[in-house]
Amino acid sequence: MEYLLESNHLCKKFGSLMALQDINLRITRGKIIGLLGPNGSGKSTLIKIINGLMTPSSGELTVNGRTPGVETKKIVSYLPERTYLNEWMKVYELLDYFEDFYEDFRRERAEQMLSNLRISIDDKLKNMSKGTKEKVQLILVMSRDADLYVLDEPIGGVDPAARDYILKTIIGNYNENATVLLSTHLISDIENILDEVIFLQYGQIRFHRSVDEIRSQEGKSIDQLFREVYRC
Template sequence: MGILQYREVTKRYGSSLALDHLDLDLEPGRIVGLLGPNGAGKTTMIKMAAGLIKPSAGTVLVDGMEPGKETKAETAYLSDRVVFSDYMTAQDLVKMHEEFFKDFDRKKAVDMLISLGIKGSMKVGEMSKGTKEKLQLILVMSRRAKVYLLDEPVGGVDPAARDYILDTIITNYSPDALVVISTHLISEVESVLDDIVFVKEGKIFLHRPADELREENGKSVEELFKGVFKC
């Protein structure tokens, strides 16, 4: 049984159908690429696992439990939008996360801040969009979570920082944890992905190991994606 499961999950926003009887089972110890065009349902899936929205029908399970207080304690969620208050400093946010999450590693967070040149005294309102996103990722990856849900983790950072960020992801999660990365920058993250999930029109179109896909088709995941979605 996977650590993250979607069972016949449907989600409607008014008359719009975001997820359509979606089934998916994700195992721990894997880095999974959740890939699909805009509007495919990727962010909805991640927010459900994070306990931020509920399905209209069906069931989502994290470590055997429906998302709630208990699962939030073992799920680290990176939003596709920066949600920090402008007046807070990087140091304030480290302290807040340390107090809020029992699994937060303060030393790891401080070391990553130093590596990326983010001063503890710097206020969020003074940071560039890319720096805010780096800070947000640092705080998420400094937790020892069972499930990491990363929505566009490299979308707003400069190319020079992407390798560092991907290295941060693959070196700072537990080997028995699950990492789910939703992104449209497939070529940037393909090298770190163990499994590929294509989401199309609210359903799972494909779920396969990345190496098997490349070997069988003789193409990169990005090339396969373009073929499937006719980009």
């Protein structure tokens, strides 16, 4: 069986700091997976390696059997923690930009979601609130027919109502051949949409389990378990 995402003995060092240590991951299609862990546990480093923005110090990571690069970027849709979009651009220019860049971009889908949220395609990114900007970015990312969606803190900066909309957007747009990997601190808000969780700690995988299994075996929510595992 071929995994959508696989890593073997993946390590990343920054000087003497081990940011990731012996990460062995097997991720299949059709899942929504939470990448959880406190600050500095290695979430962003792992996400950057998946997207080819950093390379491993040792070990390997593959997406659909390939090392991250031009080919994998065609099938991975990535929402970074910080925006990389040009502030002066209008929404329709961003749509053009995505359409140029990605063969799998579905413009009608993006336009539909924008109109549901009453965001005008003539608006400039610069003039939008932080929450609206985040929604626009998520819409762009979720409007691709990708195999893997990697969302770094997709609900961090938005209010609870917008959070609900974003979660519904994630549920509604991924298909059973795709997988969504998302990192967040706001576990209680998202745990009902997760199939599996990966807990990272000090650059290592603490565990990788199914959410229903945790609930039935431990009798507690992911949020409660998180607070116990990472108690300060």
